[in-house]
Amino acid sequence: MCALFWGICTTVSLAAASAGGQSYPEGVTGMMVYPFDGRPTPQCHASTIVETPEGLLAAWFGGTYEGSPDVGIWTSRWDGSRWSAPVEVADGVVSGDRRYPCYNPVLFQPRNGSLLLFYKVGPYPAGWWGLMKRSEDNGKTWGPAERLPGPALGPIKNKPVELDDGTLVCPTSDESTGWKVYFDLTSDLGKTWKTVGPLNDGVSLAAIQPTILKHPRGRLQALCRTKQGKIAETWSSDGANTWSEMTLTGMPNPDSGIDAVTLADGRHLLVYNPTDKGRTVLRVAVSSDGEHWKDILTLEDSPGEFSYPAVIQVSDGRVHITYTYQRQLIKHVVLDPSNLK
Numbered sequence: 001m002c003a004l005f006w007g008i009c010t011t012v013s014l015a016a017a018s019a020g021g022q023s024y025p026e027g028v029t030g031m032m033v034y035p036f037d038g039r040p041t042p043q044c045h046a047s048t049i050v051e052t053p054e055g056l057l058a059a060w061f062g063g064t065y066e067g068s069p070d071v072g073i074w075t076s077r078w079d080g081s082r083w084s085a086p087v088e089v090a091d092g093v094v095s096g097d098r099r100y101p102c103y104n105p106v107l108f109q110p111r112n113g114s115l116l117l118f119y120k121v122g123p124y125p126a127g128w129w130g131l132m133k134r135s136e137d138n139g140k141t142w143g144p145a146e147r148l149p150g151p152a153l154g155p156i157k158n159k160p161v162e163l164d165d166g167t168l169v170c171p172t173s174d175e176s177t178g179w180k181v182y183f184d185l186t187s188d189l190g191k192t193w194k195t196v197g198p199l200n201d202g203v204s205l206a207a208i209q210p211t212i213l214k215h216p217r218g219r220l221q222a223l224c225r226t227k228q229g230k231i232a233e234t235w236s237s238d239g240a241n242t243w244s245e246m247t248l249t250g251m252p253n254p255d256s257g258i259d260a261v262t263l264a265d266g267r268h269l270l271v272y273n274p275t276d277k278g279r280t281v282l283r284v285a286v287s288s289d290g291e292h293w294k295d296i297l298t299l300e301d302s303p304g305e306f307s308y309p310a311v312i313q314v315s316d317g318r319v320h321i322t323y324t325y326q327r328q329l330i331k332h333v334v335l336d337p338s339n340l341k
Contacts, residue, residue, distance in 0.1 A: 022300055027339045030299075033058055033076050033083045033322065033330040040074065040086050045307075046157065046257070047322040047330045050107035051314040052115055052138040055079060058322055059089070059105040059117065060330050071101035073119050075139060083332070089142050090133060092121040103128060106155040107139075110162055113189045115139055118154040118170070126176045130154040132190050152184045152193035158211040158259050159312070161220070169240040171210035171222060178202020181210050181224055183240050199234055200246045207232045207246060213290050214262040221290045227255055229276050233290075251285075251293060254278055257308040263337055264313060271299070271309035271321055282306040282323060286340070296340045299323070299333060306331075313337070 024030060033047070034040075041062035049058045056078035063071030073090035076083045092100035103120040110116065114134040122128025130148035135141060148154050155170040162168055170184040182197030200207050207224040215221060220240055224232040231251040235244045251270075254277045260270040270285045270293060284297040299321070300306035309323040318336055325331040 022298075022302070024333070024335075025297070025340075028297065028333065028335045030331060030333045031083075032325070033060075033332050034086055036329060038085070039328065040088075041071075043327050044074070044330055045324045045327060046104045047308065047324065048105050048107045048159070048310045049312055049320055049322045049332075050109050050115070050159075051312060051320075052109055054138040056314070056320060057107060057115075057139040058083070058330065058332070059107055060322075060324075061102050061105060061119070062086075063101065066103075066327075067101050067124065069099045069101055071103070073102050073105045073117070077139065078332070090117070090119055090131075090145060094121075100128075104157045106157065106159055108155070108160050108168070110168065110189060111166070114143075116190065117142065120153065120156070128153075134190075146190070148184075148190070149193060151182075151195050152186075153182075154184055154190075157209040157257055157308070158310070161212045161214060163218075163239055165239075167239065169212060169220065171212050173208035173210065173224075174198070175208060179206035179208045179227065181207050181222070181234070181246065183210075183222075183243070185240060196241060196243070199243050200232075205232060205246055205248070209257050210234075211258060211260045213260055213268050215290065216266075223249070223251075223258060223260055223270070223290075225255065225257055226253055229253060229255075231258065231272070249291070252276055259309045259311045261311050261313055261319070263319075264317065265337075267337070269311060269313075269319060269337060271311050271323070273307060279305045279307040282309065284321070284335075284340070286337070297335065300325075 044062035047060040059075045072088045074086040106118040117133045120128040130153035133142040156172040160168040160170045180198035180202040185194045206227040210222040210224045213221040220236045230248040231253045234246040256273045258272040282299040285293040287293045304326045321333045
């Protein structure tokens with residue numbers, strides 16, 4: 001029935017989502033970044049979230065549909081109980097009569113320095129370029145767009161990690177000649193760049209959108225989306241300058257974005273679609289070593305698309321997750337990882 005009346009069923013499910021949606025265990029809460037009846041754009045996707053000294057800030061791309069020239073980057077602020085009305089902070093205008101769509105914003109707050117917003121602009125992912133903006137007031141206002149010098153694209157979907165020396169390791173990828181993973185490194189907050197990679201041939205192992213985990217003694221692990229039905233991984237022991245051969249893990253991946261974070265207690269937390277195809281089920285998994293994972297929470301399992309998660313742990317220890325809800329909303333889930341085993 002829903003297949004025949006998809007539009008009606010989607011509207012009903014979105015309205016239900018705004019009223020509460022999926023039920024969670026005690027201590028886990030979920031809410032929409034903005035309600036269904038207050039959406040500024042018909043579609044939205046690819047959210048990102050960051051903790052600033054003034055609270056949480058989320059961003060995503062939104063417009064008529066993905067790839068439409070009117071797609072811009074939108075942000076919303078969290079005051080601890082509700083999200084503010086979305087504001088468009090970047091667009092793809094390149095001249096008076098030419099505008100390209102925006103894609104995949106990534107927010108990042110370095111230990112020292114301005115809040116950073118990375119995003120992409122271009123006619124399509126295989127032909128986009130990287131830009132960044134800086135904010136001196138925790139995301140209330142933004143400076144001018146700065147185009148990254150090629151071949152650097154900046155973080156492609158997931159947040160950078162900051163090394164002890166202040167170097168930002170930005171997980172990135174390119175789709176112009178197959179799906180290839182790279183890492184863009186900057187030691188001066190985006191003024192100069194070094195690109196490492198590609199790490200794969202883009203065909204026999206086609207991977208994009210890495211997310212980075214931190215391990216003892218400075219080791220880094222990157223997990224990647226692939227076309228091969230499994231999450232891929234690669235490791236570095238020298239500050240992201242060289243990486244091991246990329247291999248497939250046993251974790252399923254239906255050609256969909258993932259994100260992960262290393263928690264303060266040393267465990268690793270992954271948000272992913274645990275299926276061979278489709279983006280309906282979205283789960284949280286934990287691991288002590290980055291290789292053996294256990295699902296601990298189902299975020300969504302009803303019909304529709306739930307995808308492209310972003311995850312961070314904030315200063316009070318709680319984990320915040322945002323993700324695409326039916327391509328029409330962004331959902332925000334909060335959990336205490338110490339309560340989930």
